Amino acid sequence: MKTIYKRPESFTDAVTSYCGGCGHGIVNKLMAELLDEMGLREKTILVWPIGCSVYADKYFKADAICALHGRAPALATGIKRSLPDRFVLVYQGDGDMVSEGMSEIMHAAVRGENFSVVFINNAIYGMTGGQMAPTTLWGQTTSTSPYGREKSSSGYPVNMAEIMAQMPGVCYSERVTVNSPQRIAATKKALKKAFSYQFEEKGLSFVEVLSPCPTGWSQKPVKALEWLEQKMIPIFPLGVFKDMKEGEGK
Amino acid sequence: MGEKVFMQGNAAMAESAIRADCKFFFGYPITPSSEVPEYYARAAKERPEENIVFVQGETEVAVFNMIAGTAATGKRVMTATSGPGFSLGQEAMSFMSAAGLPAVVVEVMRSGPADGEILAAQGDYFQAVKGGGHGDYRVLVLAPYSIQEMCELMQECFDLAEKYRNPVILLTDSLLAKMREAVELPGRKTSRVDQRDWTLTGCAGREHHVLTTCGDGAAQWEAFNLNLQEKYAKIKANEVRWQSYQVEDADIVLVAYGSMARVAEGAMKMAREEGLKVGLIRPISLWPFPEKAFQGLAGKKFLVTELSAGQMVEDVKLSVDRKEDVRFFGRLGGVVPSPKDILAEIRKLEVK
Amino acid sequence: MKHELLFSGIGGQGIMLLGEILCNVVIEKGYQVSFAPFYGQEKRGGRTMCNVVIADGMESPIISEAELMLVMDERSLKDYEHLVAPGGTLLLNSSMIELEPQRRDIKVVKVPFYEIAADLGNAKASNMVALGYVLRYLPFVDREAVEKEVAKTFSAKAALVELNVKAVKTGYEYEEQV
Numbered sequence: 089m090k091t092i093y094k095r096p097e098s099f100t101d102a103v104t105s106y107c108g109g110c111g112h113g114i115v116n117k118l119m120a121e122l123l124d125e126m127g128l129r130e131k132t133i134l135v136w137p138i139g140c141s142v143y144a145d146k147y148f149k150a151d152a153i154c155a156l157h158g159r160a161p162a163l164a165t166g167i168k169r170s171l172p173d174r175f176v177l178v179y180q181g182d183g184d185m186v187s188e189g190m191s192e193i194m195h196a197a198v199r200g201e202n203f204s205v206v207f208i209n210n211a212i213y214g215m216t217g218g219q220m221a222p223t224t225l226w227g228q229t230t231s232t233s234p235y236g237r238e239k240s241s242s243g244y245p246v247n248m249a250e251i252m253a254q255m256p257g258v259c260y261s262e263r264v265t266v267n268s269p270q271r272i273a274a275t276k277k278a279l280k281k282a283f284s285y286q287f288e289e290k291g292l293s294f295v296e297v298l299s300p301c302p303t304g305w306s307q308k309p310v311k312a313l314e315w316l317e318q319k320m321i322p323i324f325p326l327g328v329f330k331d332m333k334e335g336e337g338k
Numbered sequence: 339m340g341e342k343v344f345m346q347g348n349a350a351m352a353e354s355a356i357r358a359d360c361k362f363f364f365g366y367p368i369t370p371s372s373e374v375p376e377y378y379a380r381a382a383k384e385r386p387e388e389n390i391v392f393v394q395g396e397t398e399v400a401v402f403n404m405i406a407g408t409a410a411t412g413k414r415v416m417t418a419t420s421g422p423g424f425s426l427g428q429e430a431m432s433f434m435s436a437a438g439l440p441a442v443v444v445e446v447m448r449s450g451p452a453d454g455e456i457l458a459a460q461g462d463y464f465q466a467v468k469g470g471g472h473g474d475y476r477v478l479v480l481a482p483y484s485i486q487e488m489c490e491l492m493q494e495c496f497d498l499a500e501k502y503r504n505p506v507i508l509l510t511d512s513l514l515a516k517m518r519e520a521v522e523l524p525g526r527k528t529s530r531v532d533q534r535d536w537t538l539t540g541c542a543g544r545e546h547h548v549l550t551t552c553g554d555g556a557a558q559w560e561a562f563n564l565n566l567q568e569k570y571a572k573i574k575a576n577e578v579r580w581q582s583y584q585v586e587d588a589d590i591v592l593v594a595y596g597s598m599a600r601v602a603e604g605a606m607k608m609a610r611e612e613g614l615k616v617g618l619i620r621p622i623s624l625w626p627f628p629e630k631a632f633q634g635l636a637g638k639k640f641l642v643t644e645l646s647a648g649q650m651v652e653d654v655k656l657s658v659d660r661k662e663d664v665r666f667f668g669r670l671g672g673v674v675p676s677p678k679d680i681l682a683e684i685r686k687l688e689v690k
Numbered sequence: 691m692k693h694e695l696l697f698s699g700i701g702g703q704g705i706m707l708l709g710e711i712l713c714n715v716v717i718e719k720g721y722q723v724s725f726a727p728f729y730g731q732e733k734r735g736g737r738t739m740c741n742v743v744i745a746d747g748m749e750s751p752i753i754s755e756a757e758l759m760l761v762m763d764e765r766s767l768k769d770y771e772h773l774v775a776p777g778g779t780l781l782l783n784s785s786m787i788e789l790e791p792q793r794r795d796i797k798v799v800k801v802p803f804y805e806i807a808a809d810l811g812n813a814k815a816s817n818m819v820a821l822g823y824v825l826r827y828l829p830f831v832d833r834e835a836v837e838k839e840v841a842k843t844f845s846a847k848a849a850l851v852e853l854n855v856k857a858v859k860t861g862y863e864y865e866e867q868v
Contacts, residue, residue: 132541133539136550142552145548152546152548153437153538154550155403156433159430162400163403163410164407166364166409167538170407170411171411171539171540175540192400192403194396
């Protein structure tokens with residue numbers, strides 16, 4: 089019998105603690121597959137954030153550290169400067185990166201740190217019980233915007249992939265999502281590209297993944313995929329915003 | 339040893355750190371510590387054979403996390419800062435102590451609170467010794483009183499950090515940092531505690547290593563905390579340091595650390611010349627505090643002198659038999675008293 | 691032996707350099723020396739003062755009293771006059787100080803350091819004139835060694851070497867007009 093599908097070698101046997109219908113598990117699996125396929129596992133150092141992926145170090149058979157809230161890019165700077173030939177992968181959510189750690193991610197980009205960053209944008213704080221994030225949409229109800237996010241008091245959703253594309257130290261910035269099999273395949277392609285750029289020492293490579301959060305959004309998983317399509321993508325358009333190698337950029 | 343140079347405290351300290359094989363420096367400039375990052379920045383360019391890495395971070399928040407990152411890879415690493423910057427680093431101090439990351443932090447105290455002054459002070463004792471970060475954690479704090487001692491302790495900080503897998507603070511102040519003295523620069527130190535059983539370097543040929551400080555339930559987290567407490571207990575048992583001067587026959591024992599101890603020692607000499615029986619206890623490790631230095635000294639009066647409104651004095655009161663025997667003299671705002679000023683305080687005690 | 695000195699002026703007068711050159715020379719003799727500088731926050735024109743302690747062993751870098759105090763401006767005089775040891779010497783830069791010292795238990799010496807330096811061709815060398823003058827009170831310091839150290843300090847520019855070495859010599863040999 090021929091094996092046509094198996095659990096990635098880079099995964100441990102642990103079962104994830106992600107909710108049903110959450111995008112984190114999908115992205116984690118793509119990362120594990122790529123570590124396998126690209127032969128990176130033994131030279132990888134994963135830097136995890138505070139958020140729903142806080143226990144993700146348990147899922148991977150790779151060296152890992154869980155950073156303080158928002159500080160992952162600074163921690164990764166210390167790691168990568170010490171070991172420039174290792175593969176350093178930073179993983180952050182919207183609360184972690186765009187709120188608490190906006191300074192750290194921006195300055196990692198300013199310095200053009202040569203590591204890869206995966207940014208999970210689900211427009212809400214998932215782990216802590218569904219509070220408003222900087223990426224929360226106008227009108228979206230969360231526990232700290234119980235009547236919907238208002239422009240007058242909470243300002244505007246933040247488009248990280250576009251912002252990062254503006255930074256000279258960033259070599260690659262793309263926004264993808266995981267709400268269909270085709271888009272999951274495209275996400276894997278984007279991640280692969282971002283990872284490979286690290287070995288060409290081009291600077292910071294950035295992939296933003298729009299990710300469903302049925303629990304945080306109080307929706308059924310299938311409904312959440314639709315909501316992502318109809319509500320999030322118009323505000324956070326998919327696409328490559330910068331690719332120094334291909335000469336792309338919008 | 340042997341080569342004697344007339345060097346500024348900050349520069350001599352930076353050179354000693356490089357010679358202790360600390361090749362990584364992440365910093366954010368802040369007076370009066372800026373000569374340390376400046377020294378590293380030059381060395382990184384001018385001494386390419388030493389592979390020195392210098393990065394100027396965007397904030398101390400970031401810098402303290404950067405040193406945590408490099409420490410996680412098993413390399414010697416440090417930063418230097420002053421009060422306001424040190425405040426920003428506190429979150430990461432707690433993190434490093436919990437995660438077992440052996441980074442070294444130099445805190446050059448200036449006078450606060452808030453923006454304050456750039457002159458010498460010791461008002462960050464609480465912040466360094468008691469910890470301004472969150473949770474039950476402890477950090478070893480060493481306080482030198484001369485540039486020579488500063489250089490030697492600077493090197494020792496790295497050994498201690500590795501021995502206990504805990505951050506270590508070298509606590510100095512504006513006066514020691516900016517002062518120049520003849521110093522015999524310590525030699526190269528390359529022997530290290532083997533860190534390979536826990537560091538993050540990629541898991542080729544071994545099981546993968548994970549560093550996390552995220553609790554997974556109360557029972558698991560209490561066990562994690564108890565482990566940390568064991569580490570702190572070991573430090574407390576092994577790393578107490580102080581120097582006592584002429585305390586045996588003394589009626590009055592001065593207690594001072596860092597640059598104030600230099601001044602207090604001068605006051606003690608002046609007092610002795612006048613026939614006053616004065617001694618001095620100089621804590622060198624501020625945590626763990628040298629409680630033992632105060633044993634067997636019942637009946638003596640203690641005069642604690644600090645460049646603060648009274649911080650270490652609380653630890654002295656916890657260490658003596660009768661806290662009524664403890665008096666305090668402090669100056670604030672960057673004013674450093676002279677030996678003569680302290681002598682006047684000693685005389686006041688004598689009269690009573 | 692223990693000597694406690696205090697030099698004070700305003701930023702740009704070269705007071706710190708004066709102190710450092712002196713310390714560099716004294717240290718060669720094997721004495722324990724500490725040089726403790728104090729600055730204002732401003733980069734230029736602020737106050738600069740240093741405590742210099744020369745001794746056989748380690749001493750407080752903060753002095754109790756100055757046996758010799760060099761004061762280059764009026765504000766320094768107001769701030770530090772009380773720190774001169776009874777019987778000690780207060781050396782005033784009379785080019786910039788009109789104020790009269792209050793103390794009667796000290797020796798006051800007035801020297802126009804600016805004018806002397808200006809006569810040599812550059813008033814900026816007044817700190818080196820003052821250094822030369824200070825050496826009269828420190829017989830254990832070898833003047834030639836100081837001149838060598840000055841030459842080393844300014845070695846980047848030959849013209850400055852000549853000027854400053856001459857300034858030290860002139861200060862040392864200066865005779866007050868009574």
